[in-house]
Each structure stands twice: as structure tokens, then as C-alpha cells.
Amino acid sequence: MATSNISDFYLPTILTLVAFLIYRCILYPSIFSPLSKIPTPHWSCSISPVWILWARFNGRENRTLHAAHKQYGPIVRVGPKELSVNSVEAVKTIYQGGFDKHEWYSLFNNYGVPCTFSSAHAKHHSLRKRMVSHVYSKSYINASPALAAQADIIINSRLLPLIQKSTSASQHPHGIDVHSLFCAAAMDFISSYCFGACRSADFIRRKSYRDHWLELYTVRKGYGFFAQELPRLSKALSVVGLDPTPSWVHAANRELEAWCKELSDATIRFLENEGTGEKSAINTADDPVVVRALLAGIEKEYQTSGTASPLYTTAIQKRDLTVASEILDHVLAGQETTGVALTYLSYHLSQSLTLQRDIRTELLTLNPSPKIGPGGKIQPLPDSKQLDNLPLLHAVVMETVRRYAPAGGSEPRVAPRPCCRIGPYQVPGGTRVSASAYNLHRDESAFPSPETWDHTRWLHRRPDSKQNGDDEKSEKDVYRHFWGFSSGGRMCLGSNFAMHDMKLLIAAIYANYTSHIVDDDGIEPTDAYTGHPKSNSLYLRFERVGAE
Ligand code: HEM
Numbered sequence: 001m002a003t004s005n006i007s008d009f010y011l012p013t014i015l016t017l018v019a020f021l022i023y024r025c026i027l028y029p030s031i032f033s034p035l036s037k038i039p040t041p042h043w044s045c046s047i048s049p050v051w052i053l054w055a056r057f058n059g060r061e062n063r064t065l066h067a068a069h070k071q072y073g074p075i076v077r078v079g080p081k082e083l084s085v086n087s088v089e090a091v092k093t094i095y096q097g098g099f100d101k102h103e104w105y106s107l108f109n110n111y112g113v114p115c116t117f118s119s120a121h122a123k124h125h126s127l128r129k130r131m132v133s134h135v136y137s138k139s140y141i142n143a144s145p146a147l148a149a150q151a152d153i154i155i156n157s158r159l160l161p162l163i164q165k166s167t168s169a170s171q172h173p174h175g176i177d178v179h180s181l182f183c184a185a186a187m188d189f190i191s192s193y194c195f196g197a198c199r200s201a202d203f204i205r206r207k208s209y210r211d212h213w214l215e216l217y218t219v220r221k222g223y224g225f226f227a228q229e230l231p232r233l234s235k236a237l238s239v240v241g242l243d244p245t246p247s248w249v250h251a252a253n254r255e256l257e258a259w260c261k262e263l264s265d266a267t268i269r270f271l272e273n274e275g276t277g278e279k280s281a282i283n284t285a286d287d288p289v290v291v292r293a294l295l296a297g298i299e300k301e302y303q304t305s306g307t308a309s310p311l312y313t314t315a316i317q318k319r320d321l322t323v324a325s326e327i328l329d330h331v332l333a334g335q336e337t338t339g340v341a342l343t344y345l346s347y348h349l350s351q352s353l354t355l356q357r358d359i360r361t362e363l364l365t366l367n368p369s370p371k372i373g374p375g376g377k378i379q380p381l382p383d384s385k386q387l388d389n390l391p392l393l394h395a396v397v398m399e400t401v402r403r404y405a406p407a408g409g410s411e412p413r414v415a416p417r418p419c420c421r422i423g424p425y426q427v428p429g430g431t432r433v434s435a436s437a438y439n440l441h442r443d444e445s446a447f448p449s450p451e452t453w454d455h456t457r458w459l460h461r462r463p464d465s466k467q468n469g470d471d472e473k474s475e476k477d478v479y480r481h482f483w484g485f486s487s488g489g490r491m492c493l494g495s496n497f498a499m500h501d502m503k504l505l506i507a508a509i510y511a512n513y514t515s516h517i518v519d520d521d522g523i524e525p526t527d528a529y530t531g532h533p534k535s536n537s538l539y540l541r542f543e544r545v546g547a548e
Helices: 002-032 050-057 061-072 088-096 103-108 122-136 138-143 145-166 178-195 207-219 225-229 231-239 247-273 289-308 312-316 319-349 353-363 384-388 391-404 469-481 495-510
Strands: 075-079 082-085 410-414 419-422 425-428 432-436 513-519 539-544
Touching: 050 061, 050 075, 050 225, 061 075, 061 082, 061 410, 082 088, 088 410, 088 419, 088 432, 103 225, 122 138, 122 289, 138 384, 138 495, 145 178, 145 495, 145 539, 178 207, 178 247, 178 289, 178 319, 178 495, 207 247, 225 231, 247 289, 247 319, 289 312, 289 319, 312 319, 319 353, 319 391, 319 495, 319 513, 353 391, 353 495, 353 513, 384 495, 391 495, 495 513
Parallel strands: 082 432
Antiparallel strands: 075 082, 410 432, 419 425, 513 539
16 A cells, blocks of 8 residues: 555656656757757757767867858757857857857966956956957057067067078078967067067077977867866866866966966066156067056056946956956967968968069068168068058968968857847847857858968958959958958957067068978868867978069
8 A cells, every 4th residue: 555655656756757858858959949940960959969069079060060051051050059150140140249158268267367258248348358459459559669669579689580590501401390480479479568578478589488388288278178068067077086177287277377477477566666666668668568558457447436346356356367367368369379370371372482472572562671681680660551551461361361260160159038039040048159260261152162272362352442343242242251350349359469460470571581391291270269280380491582
């Protein structure tokens, strides 16, 4: 009698629970959810995220999504609560529409403190970004005496002597690893702008420390999967001593953080003493433009909103950590992306002496000329505005960022609650939605033969130059589909800075040297959020061009 009472109670309960789970985990997502109307590239996607997680785990996400969009159209459902989109219109809805960033970005909280890149919520994010966005605007960059002085040191005293030395009889046949060199040059630019030239990384000259630093940076790659995609599982495993992230990755992160914190603290101390103990560095090469702007921004926020500021417990109470967190993000974001773009750009230039000659001819129209003078220096350096307006130089840079999209992976955002429309579909709030430059840049309607590096797509097609008829249409298409720096409120903060330092470096080199491939083994890019050559290297040899 007692047994039958127990089964009378448990059986219906268990059956109800099973029915509920079947409805919740299978029937609702695959039949009743509004997302069920969206095509799935694999039968499991409507009930499980395993298909997309597996592609991510194996470093195949970009290619897998590309194939999915080719077959199933611009909006595909890649998980029960996840969409991938690949159309300019959907990108506009999501990224210009100000959807919040997904928690995926919280891995980029350095020192446990958010930065502009990692802030999820619009309000916090815009307060942070506003503090520094003016020093990264095109007009500020083109006119900054500090940046001009920093560029002079980096190009004339660090880069050109090294390239010239590589042309000597003993070094010439082996060439130099330009991937490492360009990451170093990009780091020297961004770290000078953040900390001032005297505290910059000086990676072009400090090759052994640069190698060590790049090693630390590289070993972390590929190990973000568990922490970013499965954060709760990852935390639970760490608690029981089964942390899926290897200890050397934590050690590398700690060392990179300590490196930046030391430079950041030294810069803050310098600025606190400036005008009292220390001579003012303002507008000189040693001006720490970005840290200066950040400190002023945090102080202004405190004066304006005090303890009511949304940033009170972070940026205001943890000012020095916040500065270090923000700057670490800028130097990490700035060095690899720019270094990778320059590597692929020089790789393509090295395959065509005709294109190198045409670029040199264009560069030599500049006044002052970027030719190396008698002292082995380019003095003065080309005017930034004039340089920016050179059509061929602009075209080769744009095509490189299109074809190789150094930050080309999916950029996850969260659909706002309660729901929104993306294209023809209703999307419930909380759904993870992403687009990627990798995919948008392979849209054949805007970029025929998208795998081909073809700079002529961009010639005479700048939105700021007046065009007519057909050209105007295609001009809009190529620029509308270009997403190398993302778009909307979360667009790259450093896009103008990156375009400026890439153009200046290419001008300084190709006005004076030709480059030739020595070893391009492993040049094909990795499939990742930030891709890079598989070998992490490209060996080129340089030859000095005679007076023309
Ligand atoms: C060729 C070089 C570069 C490329 C291709 C690039 C690309 C991008 C892309 C695609 C994003 C959006 C990422 C996302 O939302 O997931 C981004 C964001 C960002 N980038 Fe860059 N970037 C470059 C250089 C730089 C530099 C030099 C800096 C230095 C300040 C920088 C700082 C940032 C920051 C702070 C964000 C976050 C912006 C926000 O959330 O509002 N980037 N970048």
C-alpha cells in the first residue's frame, strides 16, 4: 500500500518533469520559438550550441559561418539562442542600433576592472569612451605635435636604421622578420602615444625583450575558449581544481598586466609631478597624450557627478587600475592588428615591383618629400593630411584590411528586451547576435572574387571624393560593406590612429626601399577573432632605391 502511494506521487511528477524538459529544450526552441523560422546550418542548432562551439573550439568559426551564410542566406541560427548575420542592413540594426556587448567581452577586463572595450552597458561605455575619443579623432591625430615628434623618433631613430642595416651584405640574404618588426613598430607608436616616447616600449630596438613579450602574447591565444564561451563551467571547474585554462596562460597574463601597470603608474606619477618637480612635456615627444586625457576625463567625471557617477566604484575609486586597464587594452588592440595589416600589405607589395614603383611615384609627389636625406633621416616627415589623401596608398591599405581583416571575427551583441526585429525576423531579447568583417568582406556583390587581394577596388572611390554615375554606386558599395573597424558606437577607437601609423610606416619604407620575399612559409591567416599569419613570421629583404 505504502509502495503504491509513493509511485502514485513520483510517477506523475517525473512524467511532468520529463514532458516539461522535452517542451523546454526541444519543442519550444525548434517549433514554437520565434527563432525557429530562421534557417539553421545544422539540424542540432535549434536545440544545442554544440555545433558552433565545436567550430570555435577548433579555430574554424569564420570559415564555418561563411559556408553557412553562402548556403542559407544573410541570417542563420547557429544555436538555440544565437544568430549570425551577414548583411549591411542587419549590421545597421545591431551595431548602429546600440545593442549591448555580450558577456563574452568580460574576459577583456584587465586587473578585474572594465575598460572601454569590455564595458557591456551603453551608459558606462559611452562615459569611458568620451574620456579619450577626442585624442583619437582624425583631426587631433593629424595636428598633434606630440604624435609628430613621436613618429619622428620611431621612424628616423629606430625603424630606418634597422632596415638600412638589413641591407648589409651579411644580413641581406636572410632578410628580416617583418611580422615581428611591424608589431614592434605598431607597439612603439601606440605606447608612445599612451605613455610618452621616453616611457614607450621601444620594441623596434629592444629585440630580445620584444621576442619575450610577443611570446607571452602569443601563448595566450586560443585559450580564451572556455572562459569566454563557457564561463560558468569554466569557473566551476576552476573551483574544484580543474581549471581548463593552463597555468602558463594565467602566468603570461599576469606578466603582461604587470608590465603595463608599471609603465602606467610611472606615467601617472610623472603627470602628478608635472609643473612642480618635472618639466612639462605637453606637445613634446614625451607627452603621454592618452594617459593625460584619461586622468583629466576621470577627474571631470568626479567633479561633475561625484558619488552618483555610474563609474564611481570603478574608474573614480580605482583610478590607477582603470587607467592601466584602459591602456593595456589600447596597446594590445593597437600592436597586433596594425602589425598584421602591415605584414600582409608588405607581403602583397613584395609580389609586384610595378606596384611598389607606382606607390613610390605617388609618395614622391608629397611636399616635403619622404625621401631619406643625407643624414639617413626623413626630415621633416610627410604631412599627415597630405599622406592620408594619396589614393593609391589608401587603396592598398583598405584592401589589406578588407582581405585580411585583422580583427575579423564575430562581434557578439545581445538583442534588447523584450524583443526586436532583425531583417524579416522577430528576435527575442537576450539572443546573442553577431556579424563579422571576415564574412561581410566576402560579399561577392560588393567584392567580386573576394579572396583576391585587388587594391583597384578602392581606387578613386573614397566617400569624401566627388564621383559620378556607376562609380558612385560602386563606391558606396565597397565602403558600405567595409567593416574592418566595425561600426556604430562600439566602432574601433583607434581606427584613425591605425590608418595614420600604417600609412606613415609604408610611406617611410617604400619611398626609399623595395622589398622582396625571402620566406613566406605559414603566411596564411589563422581563423580567429584576431587572425595572424600561422607562422607568426614573414621574412623580407629590402634594397635601397637610388635617387630618382
Ligand atoms: C588595423 C588596426 C585595427 C583594426 C583592424 C581594429 C579593429 C577593431 C574592431 C573590428 C573593433 C570592434 C571589435 C568588437 O566590437 O568586437 C575594434 C574595437 C576597438 N579598438 Fe580597434 N582596431 C585596430 C587598431 C586599434 C588601435 C591602434 C587601437 C588603440 C587605441 C584600438 C582600440 C580599440 C578599442 C578601444 C576598441 C573598443 C571600442 C569600443 O568598444 O567602443 N584599435 N577595433
